[in-house]
Amino acid sequence: MSYLNPLRLHFSGQFQTNVSTVNNDAAHYDNAAFQASYQDMEGDRMRPPNGWFNPQGDAAYRLLGCTIGSAFVGGAAVPSSDPVLGCIVADSDGSVPGKLVDLDPEQQLVSEIWGLQVRVADSGGNTLMQGDFEPAAFIDIWDRATGSGGGDTNAGAMYQSVLTNLTWGDVSASNFLTRLQQAAAATGMLSIKFNMDGINMDFTAPDFMCGRITGTIGPAAPDEPEHLVIGRQFMASPTTDPNIQVNFFVPAGGLNFCVAWVDADNAMLYVDLGNALSTDIPGGTLNDLGDLTVSIYDPIATPVDPAGTMITIGTIPATGTNGYSDPSWYPTTAGIATLPLTSDQLTMLKFRILAISGNAGILIAEAPSGAFLRADGFVYRMSPTQTQSINVYAMQYGQPLAGTSVAFTLDPSQLQTQQSPDQWPFVGAAPDVAIPTTAITFNGSAPTDSNGIAVLEVAAGDPGKVRWFNSGVDYGIDGQIYGIRAAFADSSLQDGPVNQWNFISFLLWSGFTPANPVTWTDVQPIFQQYANLYPVMLRFLNMASYDDVKAHSGLLSLAFGLPVSDPNSMPVTRDLSPAKRAAILAWLQDPLPGEAPAPAPRALAAAGAPQAPPGASPPRGGKAAAAARRLVLQAR
């Protein structure tokens, strides 16, 4: 089920993600060493050290000009007379835009969308359906554009989530929307998945911080995960070609991680290639990788086929009217192809894996065991003493896998910190990640239940001030980040390529006990850091100024008091611990001055800031720079 469904619509258009980039560099969190120039737009090769490519970003996440390219009822395309085909997919027309938010400067590769409302509206903007996008992080980021250049503009990634709190207008004129409303009645939710690529990072371009989005909306079934399809998970291996520059992930077989779903009732296979097919230029037409043959792999050797047999289900053509490399295909389908299945194939698919192949070298398949494991939600923020139960879904051949054991281990490999003295374009050292390990405790393993769910039970301790700067003297980054990876305890199930992105990220906040009563001394470092990292705030007030903050205490109380799910919630970055939030709210009620606490600035950052090496290529963006700082990069 989920969006991979006989009942679904596809949309395409543009997104804007106007993130601030001053916080791309963990060393910018060092209040004592912060320089005014760190708020400047980057210059040639980031000289001098600066605020990267969008220091004035306000974090807005917008849907722009998204139109519905096709819709299906019972697997059949709706007729052109169904008004849904003239509709748009848009964000809120009654509240501010959603926000795109990094988890942490040392885990920038699970950016979440918060506070987004998604609407289906007629061409005049009149709402026919609206729902709240359950916050979700991207996954499966890869080097999607294969042409020249590299970095963030070449990247692609995907989001999957659900829309909740649905409200419907009069949809009676559209058979599709009527059916969708009926299908949503069971859960009160819809499933949504979209792919993003081709972001433009040139601040002189009209579409600065915008890129392409294609997506699908369908029903959400009861008891299914919100951010994951219980289906056939295709596993990509990393390239081993030393001539290919890898920023994020380059699949050896040319196709990125993707999923398919078998609709046994209707004998159909749904293959979601929306984030799996490469492009030449960022956001461009899909590369022609040859006709893509979808097959069932039968490993039983015969004298004729000693390596086993590929039983063809069908072909997704590369060219022609419905060819995926035709410019019209991707916006119309969001990358989803369907193929009919025979009853024999349906039977085989219960115990055989799927593979997709194209031109020579183009290949992706499920793990040999057909088994797959992933947490539904994979980004968490926790306070000391807080506990969190996390559902991890095991599946095999697209079905929940009951009665197997799942092991959980700490895995910091994809967290991002400084690894070498050559830091350019970062201005300083990044604190160590994932220490102390004693601050996070969890069960080492858990069995899956009848629904294939193993529960990871995490308890947060207090990591202390491990990410303060200047040997722990100067105020720094709150808390600590950790990663936990799930794996099958049964090694025979753990036999496919490992997806490096498939792990759970945690931000564990530090304990925080302000003085009683709370004074400016307690909250000044927090406000100072926001003033440093988010120059956008200066359009409203100087958050580093006692007088200014006090003068705006009413509005700030409102914004800091909103639920974090609210698009107006401050801080926009969702990185403020509940303890610090409580202190700020208490202080705003009674803004006591306290003592002047600002530490003497340290000069070393200015003196020791790295310069671009001679001949350095232009910076490739925030995500690529962060990805280059991962503890373990993609193996070559």
Added chain:
Amino acid sequence: MIRLQRSMIAGLEDPSPSLQSVLDALQQAIKLEHATIPLYLYALYSLDPTKNAEIVAIIESVVVEEMLHMTLSSNVLNALGGSPEINKPGFIPTYPGALPGGVESQLTVHLAPFSMSGPVDQLQTFLTIEAPEDPLVFSAVEDDTITIGEFYDAVSASIEALGEGAFLNPSPNQVGPDLMWQSVVVTDVATAQQAIQTIVDQGEGTSTSPLEVVGAGYAHYYRFMQIQKGHLLVPVEGGGPDPEDQYAYTGDPVPFDPTGVYGVPVDPGGYAAGSAAAFANDNFNYTYTSLLNALHDLFNGNSSQDQMNVAIGLMMSLKGQAKAMMSGIPNPAVLVGPSFQYQPVNPAA
């Protein structure tokens, strides 16, 4: 002082005015109060606050009260069983043009950066809009026009003529002082007239003092005059019995630094499709339209703190966007003036 078309009070002068004619006039009042807001905001955000802090503070204080006036008019309209219409394309005036109900030959208003001289002297426009009535001038004008003061007087009188029976009980959809400072919950003739008098007093001041009846500040005209005079208006110690002798523009300086005005256009809009300016302007107008939608909901039954917070969030978003686009963020080579147009769909960049 601006003059409105006498048709604004059509039916109100009847000894037994129809309820509908009063509702129509109140809807016009909401439109009129709103219509000044884009003018003031455009000028406000065209100013570099580091160079023109005093002027910024003065304009900002006026805008906040115009929002209150919209609310007060809506409360009266709701109390009489009407429904404010905020979220329709026709609610927004066309700039350049007359204010809603205004006489175009008398005053054409432009969205324009702040100025104190030149062909579009925006401060003079503001002073004209907010100027108090001068009875001497009043007696000399043609009779197909009325002043804003006359308009509100007519509305107030017609409400009295309608009588207590015209008010719904309980009074619906009120946005009270718990949600907006100085607001008035309207339940009867007295509170309706109090709401209307607040609008008049804050806008024009009383004939006896530049002080507002409600609130601590001066009426709008006198606030703007401080910019014109270059000094804050302050009470005169031991001044004479006449209002003119009790106050003087001799307070702290209100300097104007012309280099602290961003080079945004007069009469913005018409940006080329696909340009950076069009992108910024589209986002702004979409947010502006979203704010009108949010206010429409606020004034039509969802008068909750949550909905007020949604509206405040949108106002802050508009402020952030306007200040960025008008000051050349992200591209210092591109200064964009928001056109304040109805835009229910946000197109691709």
